[in-house]
Amino acid sequence: MPFVTPRTLQKDYDVIVVGSGAGGGQTAYTLAMEGVKVLMLEAGRNYDIAAETPMFQTYADAPLRGAGTPDKPFGFYDATIDGGWAVPGEPYTRASKEDGRQFEWWRARMLGGRTNHWGRIALRNGPYDFKPHSRDGLGFDWPIGYEDLAPYYDKVEMLIGVYGSNEGLENTPDSPDGCLLPPPAARVGERLVQQRGATLGVPVVPIHRAVLTRPLDHKTIPAKLHPGNERAQRIIAQDMQARAACFWATPCSRGCSIRATYQSTAVHLPPALASGALDIVCNAMAYEVVTDKAGKATGVRFVDKTNGQHELVTGRVVVLAASACESVRILLNSKSAQFLHGVANSSGKLGRYVMDTVGSDLGGQIPLLENLPPHNEDGAGGSHLYAPWWLYQQQAKGQMNFARGYHIELGTGRRMPSMGTAAELEWLNGGTYGRQLKADARRYYGSFAYFSGRGEMIPNEQSYCEIDPAVKDKWGIPVLRFHWQWSDHETRQAAHMQKTFAEIIEAMGGKVQGKAELDGRKAIAAGGSIIHEVGGAIMGSDPQRSVTNAFCQTWDVKNLFITDGAPFASNADKNPTLTIMALAWRAADHIVERLRRKEL
Amino acid sequence: MTMQRRESLQWMLAAATLPAWSPTGAAVPKPRPTGYGTDPNLVKTYRAGELWPLSFSERQRRCAEVLCAVIIPADEHSPSAAELQVHQFIDEWVSAPYPDHVKDKALIVQGLAWMDAEAGRRFRKPFAETSAEQQHAVCDDICSVAAKTSPRFARPARFFARFRDLTAGGFYTSPQGMKDLGFVGNTPSETFDGPPAEVLKIVGIRPV
Numbered sequence: 001m002p003f004v005t006p007r008t009l010q011k012d013y014d015v016i017v018v019g020s021g022a023g024g025g026q027t028a029y030t031l032a033m034e035g036v037k038v039l040m041l042e043a044g045r046n047y048d049i050a051a052e053t054p055m056f057q058t059y060a061d062a063p064l065r066g067a068g069t070p071d072k073p074f075g076f077y078d079a080t081i082d083g084g085w086a087v088p089g090e091p092y093t094r095a096s097k098e099d100g101r102q103f104e105w106w107r108a109r110m111l112g113g114r115t116n117h118w119g120r121i122a123l124r125n126g127p128y129d130f131k132p133h134s135r136d137g138l139g140f141d142w143p144i145g146y147e148d149l150a151p152y153y154d155k156v157e158m159l160i161g162v163y164g165s166n167e168g169l170e171n172t173p174d175s176p177d178g179c180l181l182p183p184p185a186a187r188v189g190e191r192l193v194q195q196r197g198a199t200l201g202v203p204v205v206p207i208h209r210a211v212l213t214r215p216l217d218h219k220t221i222p223a224k225l226h227p228g229n230e231r232a233q234r235i236i237a238q239d240m241q242a243r244a245a246c247f248w249a250t251p252c253s254r255g256c257s258i259r260a261t262y263q264s265t266a267v268h269l270p271p272a273l274a275s276g277a278l279d280i281v282c283n284a285m286a287y288e289v290v291t292d293k294a295g296k297a298t299g300v301r302f303v304d305k306t307n308g309q310h311e312l313v314t315g316r317v318v319v320l321a322a323s324a325c326e327s328v329r330i331l332l333n334s335k336s337a338q339f340l341h342g343v344a345n346s347s348g349k350l351g352r353y354v355m356d357t358v359g360s361d362l363g364g365q366i367p368l369l370e371n372l373p374p375h376n377e378d379g380a381g382g383s384h385l386y387a388p389w390w391l392y393q394q395q396a397k398g399q400m401n402f403a404r405g406y407h408i409e410l411g412t413g414r415r416m417p418s419m420g421t422a423a424e425l426e427w428l429n430g431g432t433y434g435r436q437l438k439a440d441a442r443r444y445y446g447s448f449a450y451f452s453g454r455g456e457m458i459p460n461e462q463s464y465c466e467i468d469p470a471v472k473d474k475w476g477i478p479v480l481r482f483h484w485q486w487s488d489h490e491t492r493q494a495a496h497m498q499k500t501f502a503e504i505i506e507a508m509g510g511k512v513q514g515k516a517e518l519d520g521r522k523a524i525a526a527g528g529s530i531i532h533e534v535g536g537a538i539m540g541s542d543p544q545r546s547v548t549n550a551f552c553q554t555w556d557v558k559n560l561f562i563t564d565g566a567p568f569a570s571n572a573d574k575n576p577t578l579t580i581m582a583l584a585w586r587a588a589d590h591i592v593e594r595l596r597r598k599e600l
Numbered sequence: 601m602t603m604q605r606r607e608s609l610q611w612m613l614a615a616a617t618l619p620a621w622s623p624t625g626a627a628v629p630k631p632r633p634t635g636y637g638t639d640p641n642l643v644k645t646y647r648a649g650e651l652w653p654l655s656f657s658e659r660q661r662r663c664a665e666v667l668c669a670v671i672i673p674a675d676e677h678s679p680s681a682a683e684l685q686v687h688q689f690i691d692e693w694v695s696a697p698y699p700d701h702v703k704d705k706a707l708i709v710q711g712l713a714w715m716d717a718e719a720g721r722r723f724r725k726p727f728a729e730t731s732a733e734q735q736h737a738v739c740d741d742i743c744s745v746a747a748k749t750s751p752r753f754a755r756p757a758r759f760f761a762r763f764r765d766l767t768a769g770g771f772y773t774s775p776q777g778m779k780d781l782g783f784v785g786n787t788p789s790e791t792f793d794g795p796p797a798e799v800l801k802i803v804g805i806r807p808v
C-alpha cells in the first residue's frame with residue numbers, strides 16, 4: 001500500500017522523509033532500495049504524470065492561449081500545481097520594501113515538487129566550487145571536496161539519465177565513461193552562437209540535461225548503482241525499461257508522460273514504491289520536528305490538508321527535504337524548552353546564508369536566421385548548448401571586478417508559436433498590420449536568440465530568512481520573512497552578463513532588443529526569482545558556524561538530516577538540482593550504514 | 601495644456617461618444633468570475649466562454665472582428681484572423697478576471713469605442729461598416745511606433761499595438777497560424793538530426 005492516509009499509516013517506519021522532490025525523492029529512493037522502511041510526507045496532492053501531462057496540446061487548446069496568469073505564472077501548461085510565486089493561503093513576507101532587497105519564493109504543492117517543471121539542466125559542481133573561500137577568501141568552504149561527491153554524481157547521472165559531453169574545461173568536470181548519454185545535435189541558432197561566441201573567446205559546448213536521448217542501459221547500470229544488492233538491481237533494471245527515450249517533441253517544463261526526463265515522479269518514486277519499502281502520504285503539510293528529552297528526533301507533526309487534522313508520525317530518523325527554505329521554516333518552528341530557537345539551531349545559523357543564482361537576461365534578433373526553410377527544432381525540449389564560465393584565469397589574475405562566474409543558457413529556435421511569437425515586433429518593423437504584418441511574422445519567426453546568465457552568489461549576512469512574528473498561514477503555521485541584499489560581486493557580474501550578451505548578439509550580426517543594462521543593480525533579477533535558492537542550514541566542519549556536518553546531518557540532533565538545498569555552503573553557477581541529488585544519495589548511504597550499525 | 605493631458609482628454613471625449621447601449625455606459629452588476637485556479641485540468645481542450653463569460657457587446661464584437669481581419673487578412677498562406685474567430689479569443693482575453701486582463705479590457709473597450717467614434721467622425725458610420733480603404737485610413741494613423749508619441753493618436757496607438765499583439769497571439773497559436781509560420785514541430789520522431797545541411801549553408805555554418 002504505497003499511497004497511504006494518516007489512517008492507514010504503519011507504526012514502525014525507519015525514516016520519515018519530508019518532501020518528494022529532488023532531495024526527498026533521491027533520499028527515499030536510496031533508502032527504500034536498501035530495504036529501509038520510509039514514510040514520505042508531501043504537502044501537495046498526488047500527481048499522475050501519465051494521465052495529467054499535456055504532451056501534444058497546442059496553445060489553442062488552453063485558456064488564454066496558454067499565457068501566464070497569477071494562477072499559472074509560467075503559463076497554463078507549466079507542470080506546477082497549487083504553486084507559483086504565491087501559494088493561496090500560504091504567504092511569506094519580506095523585511096524590506098526597497099528595490100534590490102526583494103526575495104521571491106516559488107513553491108509547488110504536488111508530488112515531485114518543482115522537479116516536475118524544472119529546466120532539466122544537470123551540471124556538476126567543479127572542484128573550485130567546494131572550496132571557494134580557500135580560493136578567494138569569500139564565503140565558505142564546504143567540508144567535502146569534489147572527490148567526495150564525484151562517485152555520487154556518477155550514480156545520479158546513470159540513474160536519472162543526463163545528456164552531455166566531456167569537454168575538459170576548467171572547473172567543469174568530465175564524467176567517467178558510461179555516465180552521460182549522447183548530446184542532441186545543436187540547433188542552427190545555437191550553432192551560430194557557438195561560431196560567433198568563439199570569436200569572443202566564449203566556449204559554447206553541449207549542455208548537460210536530464211533527458212534520455214537513448215534508453216538507459218538497463219543491463220549494466222543497475223549493478224553500478226546498487227553493487228551487491230540484487231533485488232535493487234532487478235527493480236531498477238525493470239523500471240529503466242519502462243522509461244522511454246525522448247521522442248523529440250513537447251517542452252520538458254510540461255512534465256513528461258513517457259518518463260523521458262528526470263522528475264522525481266518519473267524516476268525516483270516509481271522504483272522506490274516498487275521496492276515495497278516506501279509509503280507516501282500526500283496533502284501532509286509538515287510543520288514540526290518532534291524531539292524527546294534526550295534531544296533526539298522522534299517524529300514529525302503535520303496537518304492533513306484533506307481534513308485539517310493535526311497528525312504525528314514517528315520514525316527512527318527524520319530527513320527534511322521540503323526545499324531549502326521550507327525545511328528551515330519547519331526547524332525554526334520546532335521550538336521546545338530544549339530548543340528555544342528551533343531544532344538544530346544552537347549555532348544561530350539556521351535560516352542564514354540563503355543564496356539564489358545571479359540572473360540576468362538579454363535577447364536579440366538575428367537577420368542571418370530570418371526566413372530559414374521550415375525545419376523541426378523541438379529537439380530535447382530545452383537547450384542543447386550552453387557556455388560554461390570561461391574567465392577563471394582572468395579572475396585569478398585579478399583582472400575582473402567581481403569574484404565567481406556564470407554560465408550562459410541559450411534560447412533559440414522555431415519553437416511552438418505562443419502568444420509572444422509575433423507580438424511586439426514594432427522595434428523591428430516600426431508597427432505594421434495587414435499583409436505586411438503576416439510577412440513580417442514569417443520573416444522574424446525563429447530569428448531570435450535569448451541569453452540567460454546564471455551566476456554564483458556569495459553568501460552574506462544580510463540574506464536570510466526567519467519566522468515572521470505576526471503572520472501565519474491558513475493552517476496556523478508561522479510563515480517565513482525574507483531579508484535580502486546583493487553584494488557588488490553579484491551586481492557587477494550581472495552587468496558583465498549584459499555586456500557580454502550584447503557583444504555576442506552583435507557578433508552574430510544581430511540587434512539587441514532594448515539595450516544592455518550596464519547598471520548591475522538594475523540588470524540583476526530579484527532574489528529567489530531564478531528558483532535556485534539554497535542555503536539556510538549550511539554544512540561545515542565547525543558546529544558553531546554551520547547547521548549540518550558533511551553528511552547533511554544536523555550537529556545538534558544526530559538522527560535529523562536535511563537533504564534539499566539547505567546544506568549548500570556555496571551556490572556555484574551550476575544549477576543546484578544534480579548536486580542536491582548527489583548529496584542526498586550520499587547522506588542516505590550514510591543513514592543506511594548508521595542504521596545497520598544501530599547508531600541511529 | 602500638456603500633451604498627455606490633451607491626449608487623455610481626447611481619449612475621454614471619444615469614450616463619451618459611446619452609444620448608450622455600450623456596457624461601459626450601463627454596468628450591470630454580476631458576480632465576479634474567478635480564474636481557472638491553481639490546479640486546472642491541463643489535458644482538456646477549453647473553449648472561449650467556458651471558464652468565464654464573454655463580455656463584448658454586439659457592437660464591440662463586430663468592431664473587433666473587422667479589426668482582426670484588417671490586422672491579419674487572408675492571403676495565399678492562411679485565412680484571416682476573423683475567419684479563425686480570433687475576435688472571440690480577444691473577448692475571452694479581456695473578459696478574464698486576472699489583473700492584467702482587466703487592464704487590457706479597459707484599453708480594448710475604450711479603443712474599440714474610439715475606432716467607432718473616429719469612423720463616425722470621418723465617415724459617418726461605425727468602423728465595422730466602413731470600406732477597406734476607410735479602415736486603412738484610420739489604422740494607418742495609429743499603427744506605427746511614431747503614432748504612440750503623436751498628441752492626437754497616442755492612446756489609440758497604444759490600443760492598436762495591444763490589439764495587434766492579441767490578434768497575432770490568437771492567430772499564430774491556431775493550427776493555420778502555426779502552419780503559416782512554418783512551424784513543423786510538436787510531432788514525435790525517433791531521431792533528432794539537427795538542422796538540414798541547406799539551413800546550415802544559408803547561415804554559413806559547416807555541417808558537423
